[in-house]
Amino acid sequence: MLHTKAPQLEEMIGEALQKAHHLGEPLFISIVEHIDDQDPYQFFEAGLDIDQHRSFWQSAENDLTMVGVGKASQLYAKSRQRFREVQSLWGELQEKAFVHDNYNQKGTGMVALGGFSFDPEKQEKTPWDNFSDSQMTIPAFLLTKVDGQSYLTINAMIFPEDHYQQIITQIKDHKHRLLHQGEWTHSLPFIDQLYEMVPEAWKRSVKQATEDIKAGLMEKVVLAREVRLTFKGDAHITSVLKALAQTQPNSYIFCYESEGSHFIGATPERLAKLDDRELVSTCLAGTIPRGLSEEEDQKLGEELLNDPKNRQEHQFVVEMIKEAVEACSRKVEVPDGPVLYPLRNLQHLYTPVKAVLDEGYTLLDVIAKLHPTPALGGLPQKVAVDYIRTHETLNRGWYAGPIGWFDAQDNGEFAVAIRSALIQKDEASLFAGCGVVEDSDPEAEYEETAVKLKPMMSVLGGSEWDM
Numbered sequence: 270m271l272h273t274k275a276p277q278l279e280e281m282i283g284e285a286l287q288k289a290h291h292l293g294e295p296l297f298i299s300i301v302e303h304i305d306d307q308d309p310y311q312f313f314e315a316g317l318d319i320d321q322h323r324s325f326w327q328s329a330e331n332d333l334t335m336v337g338v339g340k341a342s343q344l345y346a347k348s349r350q351r352f353r354e355v356q357s358l359w360g361e362l363q364e365k366a367f368v369h370d371n372y373n374q375k376g377t378g379m380v381a382l383g384g385f386s387f388d389p390e391k392q393e394k395t396p397w398d399n400f401s402d403s404q405m406t407i408p409a410f411l412l413t414k415v416d417g418q419s420y421l422t423i424n425a426m427i428f429p430e431d432h433y434q435q436i437i438t439q440i441k442d443h444k445h446r447l448l449h450q451g452e453w454t455h456s457l458p459f460i461d462q463l464y465e466m467v468p469e470a471w472k473r474s475v476k477q478a479t480e481d482i483k484a485g486l487m488e489k490v491v492l493a494r495e496v497r498l499t500f501k502g503d504a505h506i507t508s509v510l511k512a513l514a515q516t517q518p519n520s521y522i523f524c525y526e527s528e529g530s531h532f533i534g535a536t537p538e539r540l541a542k543l544d545d546r547e548l549v550s551t552c553l554a555g556t557i558p559r560g561l562s563e564e565e566d567q568k569l570g571e572e573l574l575n576d577p578k579n580r581q582e583h584q585f586v587v588e589m590i591k592e593a594v595e596a597c598s599r600k601v602e603v604p605d606g607p608v609l610y611p612l613r614n615l616q617h618l619y620t621p622v623k624a625v626l627d628e629g630y631t632l633l634d635v636i637a638k639l640h641p642t643p644a645l646g647g648l649p650q651k652v653a654v655d656y657i658r659t660h661e662t663l664n665r666g667w668y669a670g671p672i673g674w675f676d677a678q679d680n681g682e683f684a685v686a687i688r689s690a691l692i693q694k695d696e697a698s699l700f701a702g703c704g705v706v707e708d709s710d711p712e713a714e715y716e717e718t719a720v721k722l723k724p725m726m727s728v729l730g731g732s733e734w735d736m
């Protein structure tokens with residue numbers, strides 16, 4: 270990768286075109302600009318006119334928001350080694366990249382946003398046909414809000430046969446529209462029909478899993494269920510996204526659009542974050558609702574902290590993540606016991622795992638080691654994932670898979686895509702799962718998943734639906 274000093278868009282494209290001609294192959298350019306404060310939702314909305322391929326990411330700490338529009342390049346991988354394959358494609362792309370960046374802010378420049386399916390071995394694709402098993406996009410336009418400042422990155426693949434004036438005109442036109450258009454009227458969808466997918470059969474499958482656990486097949490398995498909605502008219506994604514961000518603090522807000530399908534959610538669960546070689550992963554498992562009064566809330570929190578079934582669910586996750594992180598890092602710190610992680614509708618048991626990643630490992634190496642943790646798969650990992658593949662009737666697709674971003678300095682973050690929905694025009698599928706252990710009670714697990722569906726339900730017009 271070559272870093273250049275302060276050229277204009279025209280100069281950079283001119284130079285890249287010349288080089289591309291000379292080499293007879295395409296070159297990638299990335300230009301970062303500091304811009305006036307920009308509203309991320311307006312940018313997202315304006316992007317709709319330019320390409321039906323947008324992405325949105327906001328960190329749970331709310332210190333980084335990124336909105337991507339279009340695709341300058343994409344990284345796809347299908348093999349069993351999909352994380353490694355994506356990493357090597359990323360390396361290849363960087364080799365042909367010219368970057369102009371005077372700011373060096375995180376989440377700017379060459380950044381890839383996207384995700385991975387839960388289980389690439391699952392044969393069925395519907396309703397996830399527009400989402401491949403590994404799909405990271407380097408947006409053509411990327412708005413980054415970090416430390417109270419806004420940056421715009423323009424990325425483009427320049428081909429030898431490209432026409433200089435045409436590229437410049439198009440980039441300038443898109444940039445202008447992205448920064449100056451995008452007004453919209455806030456409106457959340459109205460539900461027409463709600464179908465809870467086979468709730469009684471799902472409860473029986475939880476019961477069966479507890480029996481299989483008692484028989485020694487495995488120690489924990491996470492089983493998910495689905496709720497389908499139809500709306501009166503197409504859902505307005507920008508409104509849904511904004512409402513999620515406003516109602517779900519302490520959560521990552523994400524949306525990944527592919528060919529007009531949207532995978533959207535507000536997840537509290539970090540899988541791994543890498544910042545200057547400092548690695549943080551999170552164990553999040555064990556659940557109880559929030560109380561209506563402060564007193565009830567504290568009481569429920571105490572109950573969760575002291576409940577053996579929930580502690581066991583949690584402990585499996587801690588042990589697995591600790592082991593996986595220890596295999597590639599040093600200075601691993603894991604607190605002795607969990608604390609509470611409060612969300613709007615429920616509270617979880619939470620244990621952070623901190624470490625310094627050893628040289629030679631990348632963020633994607635860590636993701637490959639962790640995914641799926643026993644918070645989403647189970648224990649032992651392979652047995653649980655096979656069990657899910659054969660017993661779950663829904664198709665998880667990207668639900669419960671890693672979703673996030675990385676940059677050219679190997680900083681980045683992935684969350685686990687739960688509390689999420691796949692929205693296609695006037696239809697949506699919502700997903701929620703729960704950790705089944707020996708002592709799980711099907712009815713209680715059903716209730717737990719109902720609370721986990723609430724964050725998405727409430728922004729999809731379903732706040733009055735009591736499930």
Ligand SMILES: C=C(O[C@@H]1C=C(C(=O)O)C=C[C@H]1O)C(=O)O
Pocket residue numbers: 491493538553554555556582617644645687688700701702703704705721
């Ligand atoms: C699987 C989900 O959540 C996971 C299961 C939890 C549990 O069973 O206690 C808690 C947090 C998540 O790790 C989901 O929300 O769909």
Ligand SMILES: [Mg+2]
Pocket residue numbers: 554555556582703704717
């Ligand atoms: Mg649970």
